[in-house]
Amino acid sequence: MKNVIELASFSITEASRSLLVTALFCLQSTTTISAATWFVSPGGNDANPGTIDQPFATLQKGHDKASSGDTVYLRGGTYKITSRAESKIGISITKSGTSDAERIYFWAYGDERPVLDFANLTIESNIGAGIRVQGKWLHFKGIEICNVKSQNAANNGLWCNPCTNNIFENMDFHHNQGPGLSIANGNGGLLILNCDAHDNFDAAKNGEDADGFGIHYQTSGDTIVLRGCRAWWNSDDGYDLFEQKYPVVVENCWAYGNGYINEGSGNGANGSGFKMGNPKVAGIRHTISNCVSWKNKNQGFYANHSPGGSNWYNNTSYNNGTQFDMLSDNVLSGNLVHVLRNNVAFPERNRNMQDSDTKSNTWDLNIAPANSDFESVSDAGWMGPRKPDGSLPDIPFLKLKTSSKLIDKGIDVGLPFSGNAPDLGAYEFGATTTATARSFPVGPAAAAISLRADGISVLRIFDLAGRSVFTEGMGTGFRLLTYKSGHAESRVQLNLEAVLPLSSEPLHTSHE
């Protein structure tokens, strides 16, 4: 049974000015009577009832008990995985949710960090996985997946195949002997948000298959979005769309040092940061925007023989073997050309640009970026902890200085900008906030939004036991209602999306 209760409604009046200002704020609540909450802990027992005081021991058990709408919380600590669901699969996730508002939630509990360590598990080789996901409408959040082994080929950290309508958020896929996160087939509609993939290396294949993030073989359905992800020291490529036959959106992601192993000291295989090519089918136009790629062995941004072009907007390529390489085996023309706008190649070292529609990039404008154009060319801190909302750490690396000659030299491609025109590269000068899209489904829960004395509005979410499981400041200028669920059995689903203006002017909100 399900009914919808009105939580709060707001009207938002945006600050006027000629800046592009967009704001979207929505808050929804649905009540699902039957949703259950299950707990899993490294010290638990699968014979337990799965409560917070008597938790299960394995994610597999939590999954096996869960139904659509349920939440399976993983407590922090290391789970040594020692039994397998199938000969090639450690943990098998086959159940599905029913909709965006009623997923099955496999979440780290609060700020705790569960680590699924497969080092002691033998699984057969060749497209096996630590975890295989086949269900739909699932949401994984806050879980580390590492040390998946393989004897004579590559095995994935997490392999989602077929993969449809799932969310992977704040996950970390590392030190697996194959791709970190591998997506294959299915109907897309995925959000891969604020995830990391690093140090994946398939020694048995000389590193040829271990990409950080791989997305492949989808032919129909809905868009897959990667946002806020990092990929580094993967033996093959950071992000690879090999044989992906449906457009993908990659935005605000980083790639560093791919093609190298052993924390950068050893040689891996291909070594592209963003390998956005599909060598088989023309007319698959991916969009890659606001991404930063640096010190990868080979290309920063690479089209990988694709017979059709993609859109490359406002990316920064720094000190890669090659910066932008639009290699195709065909001569591209008409609507199959690559479209490159507002990108930075620092230094210019591009290849195979002859079939591209390229305007307002550093190389078109004869701008040679220099260290003095940036707040810093040191990447110190890039691997550091993410911000509380899961977004990438805020570091000065490759952000523009006041005096930078890259400011306002771009053209409008539909992305937010400040000043008179878009800047070149991944970071707009003067941008004070970044876009976030978040979802906060929790077990039987309450939420409160309040205004702190300093004017920062704060969203807090509590579980049934009254524990605060989420707290986040949401900036100034919001005046929001306070809500607390009166229904002990209700599930609160908060969908929050706030795209704040690239302006120092606050948003003004009032409730109706």
Ligand SMILES: [Ca+2]
């Ligand atoms: Ca390869």
Ligand SMILES: [Ca+2]
């Ligand atoms: Ca690859």
Ligand SMILES: [Ca+2]
């Ligand atoms: Ca600007």
